[in-house]
Amino acid sequence: EAQELTEEDEEKKREKEATRAAVMKAFQTNIITESETRGHLEALGYKNTAIELYLANAVFSVEEDITDDRLKTIHEAFVRRIYDYTSTVAKLGELNLPSAQVESLMERWTIEKDSKTSRPSKAELFKMHGAKVITTEILKTELEGHGYTDKYIDWYLKFAEIT
Structure with missing residues (x-):
């Protein structure tokens, strides 16, 4: 009978985790607010420190995805010569990236752009x-x-x- 309880506890744990994941996904996609997310996580029995961690991680993840999308757009515009070097660096500056990262990106992207330069036959x-x-x-x-x-x-x- 003790083993059945363990299996039942494991099932409850899996359900709690699945529900938490669904709640966090809803928060990340702006379906529910931060306040509603807190309420759902509290109802699931999560402590405030865990809730803070989950929320901070979700916000960071969304911001990281947005930054990645912006980087892809800026990269494409530079390589296709829509943005010049100066405007590309300015756009990267808007993302508040460390200067070493901006320099590294520009070096790699410049190499890529130059390799795609068309020449007359x-x-x-x-x-x-x-x-x-x-x-x-x-x-x-x-x-x-x-x-x-x-x-x-x-x-x-x-x-x-x-x-």
Whole structure:
């Protein structure tokens, strides 16, 4: 009979925990107020210190999610060149992040943005050179940027009769 009581106690404990989780979820999604949340948790038998901890954790979790969403939005705008460096740093400043974190984010995001920079194709470069939009030196530099070695660049220039 003692074992049945233990199983019954375990079931009550699981129900209490499930109810607490549902109450906290309702609070986090603004379905119920902080006052209502306190009332429900008190009715479940939680002590005031535990209630304070659960509420603080819920508020922190919501704020963290909002900050994460804002970071994703700012990141996307910077990488897509909607925000420049200065405005991106200003937007990050609005989130009250530590300066070391802002510097780290900007360094990583700048690398990502630069890696996504589009370049004219080889054919477009030769057309621009032929139209005298770019010099031979710029053409060579851009071909290097496409990964061509000096040997292949020389071949292309000879083929295009630009030497």
